[in-house]
Amino acid sequence: MSVPQARVSSVAERWDRERVLALAPDAPSQRTAQSLASGRAWPATGAGIGALWGECQGSGAAPYRAVVDLSGPAYRCSCPSRKFPCKHVLALLLLWAEGTVPNDAADPPGWVATWLATRAAKASPTPSGEPAEPKDPKAAVRRAQQRESRVASGLAELDQWLCDQARQGLAVSQQAGYGHWGDIAARMIDAQAPGLAERLRALASVPHSGAGWAGRLLEEYALLHLLAVAYRRRDELPPPLRETVRSRIGFSLRQADVLARGQPVRDHWQVLARRDLEQDRIRARRTWLRGRKTGRDALLLSFAAAGQPLDGSLTVGTDADADLVFYPGAVPLRAVVLARHHGSDGGPPDGGRPDGGPVAGLLAGYAAALAADPWLDTWPAVLRVTPARAPAPAVRDADGDALPLHPGAGDCWTLFALSGGRPVTLAGEWTPRGLWPLTAWDEDARAVAL
Amino acid sequence: MSTWQDLVTASLIGTERTGLPDTGVPGQPGPADARRPTQAPDDPAALLLDRAALLTVARRGGRPAGHAEPPPEAEPDPAPAVSPAAGRRLARMLGGEHPDLLAEWLTAVVARDRRAPAHLLPALLDRARRVSPSDPELRRLAAEAGGSRARWLAGLNPDRTFVTAHAGAGQDAWRLGGKSQRRGYLAALRARDPGAARDLIIQSWEAAAGPERVMFLSVMANAGLSLADEPLLEAALDERDAEVRGWAAHLLARLPGSALGQRMAQCALDCIRIESGARDSRLVVIPPARGDAAMRRDGVTSGQGGRLQERDARTHLLHEVLARTPLRTWTGRFGRTAEQILALRSGAWAPVLFTGWSRAAMAQRDQEWMTALINWALAGGPTGTLFGAETLRQLARRVDPARCARETTASPGAEIPPPIRDAISVLRFRYDMLKELEL
Numbered sequence: 001m002s003v004p005q006a007r008v009s010s011v012a013e014r015w016d017r018e019r020v021l022a023l024a025p026d027a028p029s030q031r032t033a034q035s036l037a038s039g040r041a042w043p044a045t046g047a048g049i050g051a052l053w054g055e056c057q058g059s060g061a062a063p064y065r066a067v068v069d070l071s072g073p074a075y076r077c078s079c080p081s082r083k084f085p086c087k088h089v090l091a092l093l094l095l096w097a098e099g100t101v102p103n104d105a106a107d108p109p110g111w112v113a114t115w116l117a118t119r120a121a122k123a124s125p126t127p128s129g130e131p132a133e134p135k136d137p138k139a140a141v142r143r144a145q146q147r148e149s150r151v152a153s154g155l156a157e158l159d160q161w162l163c164d165q166a167r168q169g170l171a172v173s174q175q176a177g178y179g180h181w182g183d184i185a186a187r188m189i190d191a192q193a194p195g196l197a198e199r200l201r202a203l204a205s206v207p208h209s210g211a212g213w214a215g216r217l218l219e220e221y222a223l224l225h226l227l228a229v230a231y232r233r234r235d236e237l238p239p240p241l242r243e244t245v246r247s248r249i250g251f252s253l254r255q256a257d258v259l260a261r262g263q264p265v266r267d268h269w270q271v272l273a274r275r276d277l278e279q280d281r282i283r284a285r286r287t288w289l290r291g292r293k294t295g296r297d298a299l300l301l302s303f304a305a306a307g308q309p310l311d312g313s314l315t316v317g318t319d320a321d322a323d324l325v326f327y328p329g330a331v332p333l334r335a336v337v338l339a340r341h342h343g344s345d346g347g348p349p350d351g352g353r354p355d356g357g358p359v360a361g362l363l364a365g366y367a368a369a370l371a372a373d374p375w376l377d378t379w380p381a382v383l384r385v386t387p388a389r390a391p392a393p394a395v396r397d398a399d400g401d402a403l404p405l406h407p408g409a410g411d412c413w414t415l416f417a418l419s420g421g422r423p424v425t426l427a428g429e430w431t432p433r434g435l436w437p438l439t440a441w442d443e444d445a446r447a448v449a450l
Numbered sequence: 451m452s453t454w455q456d457l458v459t460a461s462l463i464g465t466e467r468t469g470l471p472d473t474g475v476p477g478q479p480g481p482a483d484a485r486r487p488t489q490a491p492d493d494p495a496a497l498l499l500d501r502a503a504l505l506t507v508a509r510r511g512g513r514p515a516g517h518a519e520p521p522p523e524a525e526p527d528p529a530p531a532v533s534p535a536a537g538r539r540l541a542r543m544l545g546g547e548h549p550d551l552l553a554e555w556l557t558a559v560v561a562r563d564r565r566a567p568a569h570l571l572p573a574l575l576d577r578a579r580r581v582s583p584s585d586p587e588l589r590r591l592a593a594e595a596g597g598s599r600a601r602w603l604a605g606l607n608p609d610r611t612f613v614t615a616h617a618g619a620g621q622d623a624w625r626l627g628g629k630s631q632r633r634g635y636l637a638a639l640r641a642r643d644p645g646a647a648r649d650l651i652i653q654s655w656e657a658a659a660g661p662e663r664v665m666f667l668s669v670m671a672n673a674g675l676s677l678a679d680e681p682l683l684e685a686a687l688d689e690r691d692a693e694v695r696g697w698a699a700h701l702l703a704r705l706p707g708s709a710l711g712q713r714m715a716q717c718a719l720d721c722i723r724i725e726s727g728a729r730d731s732r733l734v735v736i737p738p739a740r741g742d743a744a745m746r747r748d749g750v751t752s753g754q755g756g757r758l759q760e761r762d763a764r765t766h767l768l769h770e771v772l773a774r775t776p777l778r779t780w781t782g783r784f785g786r787t788a789e790q791i792l793a794l795r796s797g798a799w800a801p802v803l804f805t806g807w808s809r810a811a812m813a814q815r816d817q818e819w820m821t822a823l824i825n826w827a828l829a830g831g832p833t834g835t836l837f838g839a840e841t842l843r844q845l846a847r848r849v850d851p852a853r854c855a856r857e858t859t860a861s862p863g864a865e866i867p868p869p870i871r872d873a874i875s876v877l878r879f880r881y882d883m884l885k886e887l888e889l
Contacts, residue, residue, distance in 0.1 A: 017542075032548040036877075100875055102866075132682025159496075166495035215458045220500035229500075329757060359515045367511035374507040386520040389606060392519035401515030413572035416606060420524035420599050431512060432510050441571075446534065448569045 017390070020093040022312040023073070025083050025283075037098070039408050039437065041325070044113075046104030047096055053112040054101070069119055076115055079121075083180055084306045090144030092215050093330030094384045148191050151249060152231070154191020158184065159228035170217055174207040188250075195250030199224065208442050210407075219432070223375055243328040244373050253327060255336055262325035269322055270354050271314045272382060272427040273438035281306040287314055288380045288427065288438075289335075290354060297380045298324055298335040316439055317447025319352075330372040333380075353441040355424035356384030359401035365429055381430040385422045387415050395426065395435060405440045406434035414450050454509060457502050458828050465494040473625035486522050522601035529565045536886040537567040543673065544573045546558035548879055551847065552577070553741055556591035558887050565597045573598060575610050589613075590637055624650075636669045644674025652682060660691040678683045679705050684709065688746055699749025699774075706776035710748050717745070718775040721768055722803075724794065726786055732795040733803070733884045737768035749776065765802055772806025788822035792831075801838050804831065820849040822879075828855055828870060839869035846873035850866075 024030040036056065043063065045054035050070050055063035058079065066077040066088040068345040075085040085093075095101050108116075163183050165173070173180060181193050181204045188197040198221070206217045230237065230245045237245065247253070269289040277284045287300040302311040314320055321341040326332040366379045384393035388402065393412060396402040405412055418424055428450075437450045492712065531537070536559075543552050544735035559566060566574055578592035593600055593613040604613035623631040640647035652665045658666065667686070670679060679701070686698035687710075693735075702710040708874055716739060725734045740763075750770040753796065780791055796803055804823065811819035824845045825839075 032549040034542070034545060037547075041868070042871065098875065098878065100871060100878075158810045162499060163495040165492060166461050166498050167464055167466045169467065171462045171464075215454070216460050218461045218502050219506040220457055221461075222499050222807070223508050224586070225496070225499035226503040363513060363515060368509055370511040374503070377510075388518035388520035390521075394516065396520055397788055398516045400517070402518035404516060413607070414569050417570045417571045417599065417603055418669055420525055421521050442567070442569060444534075 013110045014099065015093065015097050017094060017097050018143075021087055021231065023093070024090055024251065025085070025307045025309055026300060029083055029090060033094060034093035037094035037224060042092075042095065044222055045092065045095060045101045047101045047109060049106050049182065051108070051114070051116055052092060052096050052101055054088075054095070055447060056088045058088075061108070064088050065111055067115050069116060070194050070354075070430075072335075074119060085309070086160040088237050098367065109186045120316050123425050146447065147251075150191050151193050151251075152186055154193050155228040155231050155249070155322040157187060157269045158193075158196060162228070165221060170214055170221075174213075176239055178204045180204070193250045194281045195248050196224065196227070196447060197250070200308065202279075204365055216433075226374060238330075240328060241330040241372070242331075244330040244375070247327070247329060248375050258327055258336055259325050259338055262328070264323040264325050265294060265335075266295065266321075266341075267296070267320045268318050270326065270352075271316050272354060272380065274314075274316050274428075274439055275429065275436070276310060277374065278306060281310070283310055286378075286429075287316075288429075289314075289320070290380070290382065292319070297333060298326070299333045299380070300335060300337065316443075316449060329355070330370045331376055353425050353445040354382050354427065358397045359385070359395075359403055360397075360399065362403075362430060377431055379430045380427070380437060381433075382425070382427045384423050384425050386421065396439075398423065403430070404434040406431060406436040412437055412450065414448065418442055452648050454505050458503065461498060461502065465498055470494040470497055499690075509606075521602075522607060525598040526663060527565055527597040527599060529563050529597055531562045531567050532559060532888040533886055535884075535889070536564075537570065539886060540566060540570055540574070541884055544570065544577060548876065549577075551876070551880060551883065552593060553588055553845070554880070555883060555887075556588070556595045558884060560591060562887060564598070564887070566592075566595045568599050571596050571600050571603055575613060577604065579609060579612065582806075583630070587787060588636075590634060603764060613800070618884065627749075631667055633669065636666070640669050641673045644676065645678065647674070648679060648682065648818045655682075660694060663689070663691065663694045664697055667694065667701060671697070671704075675704060677705055680705060680708050695747075696749060697745075701815075703749070703774040704809075704815070706778060706814050706816075710774065711776040713744070713748060714750075714771055714774040715776055715779040718771050718779060719783060722780075730795065732797070733791075733799070734770070735796065735799040735803070737764035738771060739764065741767055745771075769802055769806045769809075771802070773809035775810060776811055777807070777814060785793045788819045789825075792822050794811055794825045798880060800831070804838055804842045808845055812833075812844060816848050817853060818843055821853045823850050824854050825874065829874065840872050841868050844875075846876040847880070849877075851884065 021030050021033075024033065041057045042054055043057060045291065046052065051191070052069060052070065053065070053067040055065055057063050064077055066075070066086070068075050068085075068089055075089040077086045077087055077088045079086055081087065091100070095354070106429050107137060114356040136287045165415070181200050185197040185200040188200060203217065203220055206220065209216065213291055227245060227248055230241075231249060234242050234245060249449070254375050267433040269291055271287065273288045275286045277286070280318055283304045283306055284301075285304075286303045289298040289300065290296070291298070304310045320337075323341075324335040327334040327336070329410075347446050362379075362381050362383060366376075369376050383395065383397065384401075385403075386392050387405075388396050393405040395403045415426070415437050425441045426437055427439040428435050430436075440450055453471075460468050503588065533542075536555075540552075540555060543549055556566075558791050574592050574596065576771055578589045589612050596603075596613065600610075600613050606612040621635075623635040627635065636647060639650065647669070649668070650869055655663065655666070663686070667683075683698045683702050689695050689698070689704070699710065703714075704709045705711060714874060721736055721738060723734050745767075750767065777788070781787060784791055787889050804827070805820065808823050810816070811823055823843070827842050828843070
């Protein structure tokens with residue numbers, strides 16, 4: 001079996017552990033991979049020709065065979081795990097990062113060479129995953145009109161449904177099952193309004209979210225009603241607000257169009273915080289940035305199928321010198337990286353603590369943003385505060401103003417330990433239910449993920 | 451506020467059963483507003499949702515700040531935190547990598563009077579709380595490495611009271627405290643002043659029940675063990691409680707100068723000698739014939755209730771005797787270093803010698819022997835048996851990693867046996883771990 005020529009010369013530089021662990025689809029994978037790598041389950045491993053491979057003794061008789069093409073990176077393992085990369089691949093990479101995988105470029109086993117050859121044969125420009133450029137402009141216009149009318153009738157149906165809820169009373173929804181929201185959400189999918197469907201599906205948990213659930217459900221119904229009204233009146237809305245309404249409904253813009261239409265903003269962006277969410281087999285990562293010069297907040301979204309790694313190119317606590325292009329909207333937050341600049345002027349200062357503001361400033365900023373986008377329910381917060389537990393978990397600033405911590409954020413013991421009762425700089429998401437802390441900076445101005 | 455509550459109440463009951471509350475909402479479009487777009491302008495349900503939307507946004511935007519009382523500040527800790535690299539390693543161990551090395555990390559941190567990074571304390575204290583039944587020492591170490599910040603955290607969380615139980619326990623903790631407070635007081639005293647702790651144990655011995663005597667001995671094992679402890683331990687060999695006897699024999703075997711060590715050496719010297727041949731020398735091994743009452747008193751059991759085959763039983767005895775024999779017995783008798791002794795051919799006895807000597811080296815904290823033994827194993831020595839693999843595993847966790855090879859010379863390429871690979875990985879990890887703490 002011959003080895004593809006292009007790969008023979010590529011001597012891969014050894015990664016560090018952090019880079020390996022960043023590939024893990026979730027935290028349990030990291031843990032099992034680490035114990036696999038420190039255990040004794042690897043009878044044979046090797047590295048070379050830009051790849052590494054190993055046999056890992058599992059519970060079965062035959063060992064699992066894991067192979068990594070470092071140029072991708074791409075992986076394959078004979079285990080049945082649906083996680084990707086699986087724990088065997090991660091453990092193999094960890095062993096390699098530690099330097100315990102011997103160099104064996106001369107003689108990779110047959111199964112390794114076969115896989116590499118197949119990959120090389122299939123190698124082609126990677127598909128971007130973006131919606132394709134429309135081929136026939138006329139047909140595209142027709143399709144767009146069809147969609148508008150589908151969404152319009154879907155929203156009329158939704159508004160009817162919302163009014164029915166208010167007419168019959170929300171009390172019944174505490175007994176209603178998931179289907180109560182699932183059915184109308186499915187209708188919104190049919191109407192090509194996936195943003196609404198997602199919002200509706202998320203409502204199923206509200207009646208069981210504890211005291212005040214009725215108020216929270218009414219808030220959500222009212223905001224959906226507002227969205228239906230706004231879409232009906234879309235022609236009267238100023239263009240940025242119209243874009244906001246459309247994106248909340250689920251019209252997505254092609255990234256290429258955003259890049260082409262928007263004005264790039266270059267800055268040293270501080271990577272403040274990151275939050276990963278998983279719903280419906282899709283993983284989403286929100287990365288919050290703040291420009292050092294412009295002071296602008298930006299939100300980067302990236303998505304991956306469950307079990308696939310998310311984009312890890314921006315590290316919390318560092319700076320990135322980059323051109324960002326913002327999606328249009330009444331409060332432009334979401335952005336996409338157009339280009340990153342490396343070391344042109346010595347590179348951005350690395351990380352450092354951002355300037356944490358007072359609570360009043362955050363609330364004023366959020367109020368102003370809400371005036372432009374009434375649906376906004378996640379707002380970046382960078383505060384200088386002391387965490388408190390009495391009377392309820394909260395943070396308090398030097399003026400004595402306090403904000404509750406989000407009940408879903410847990411005990412936040414790491415935040416408390418870091419503070420020791422003294423003020424800390426904290427980045428997180430401000431929501432109507434409270435502050436969700438994501439990053440804090442320690443005494444030496446190092447970022448700690450919470 | 452009450453306006454909103456009225457709307458919520460109406461929405462719960464439903465507008466078909468109750469009217470729309472007659473409340474003013476700021477910014478609400480009046481009936482004269484021709485642009486009001488509701489599909490059915492007089493539908494009270496739509497009106498309710500209109501008003502609720504306005505109020506929702508108004509309430510979110512106009513939300514006032516609340517009040518909260520932060521806890522008192524933690525005392526400043528004079529001891530500095532460990533380096534960021536050491537902190538990352540602690541995070542790795544708490545994340546599941548080599549969790550068994552955590553105690554060594556903590557011991558090294560405490561010995562250097564450093565502190566664990568504050569943000570890792572919750573995870574560290576949780577770990578200490580979870581594993582504690584099997585290892586009370588880890589709680590003490592975690593509390594000490596956590597310093598004043600850990601005590602402060604413990605004050606906020608009732609799950610972590612053990613931290614304060616270990617820290618700053620006074621005389622009262624000894625006289626009036628429960629089991630863990632007494633242990634904490636004694637362990638702290640033993641670490642500070644081993645002699646004073648021994649005197650306290652001697653005073654308290656008669657009044658103590660079996661389990662507490664075991665506690666005394668385990669505290670002695672953790673710190674400050676010396677020949678001054680021998681009289682107490684020797685006397686404990688005649689206790690009725692088998693666990694107390696076992697602990698005492700275990701501790702005496704760690705003291706190369708003890709009378710128990712001399713008794714073992716006498717027996718062991720009859721078992722192994724050097725025979726010089728024409729080309730090279732080799733070790734000749736004759737295991738002891740049978741155990742006697744004196745050996746049983748010293749903790750040497752005949753194993754498996756005497757059901758072993760005679761040959762296996764004798765091998766087992768030899769192993770037990772070797773494990774308790776002071777290692778200087780061999781260097782003294784043979785006039786060779788540990789490394790030279792291990793280089794002698796010993797044939798089929800090699801695995802027994804390896805495990806027996808390894809146990810002795812670990813018990814006696816003899817770095818020279820541990821280094822020689824692990825280098826022997828990494829070079830392809832006798833680790834083929836399961837027992838040998840387990841011994842190698844323990845050696846790799848106790849030997850000074852700066853002294854020994856962190857590579858194997860056994861066989862190149864992918865053929866490294868997993869126990870050796872594991873040992874190398876542990877040695878590297880410990881080497882880096884201890885080096886980071888010097889920074």
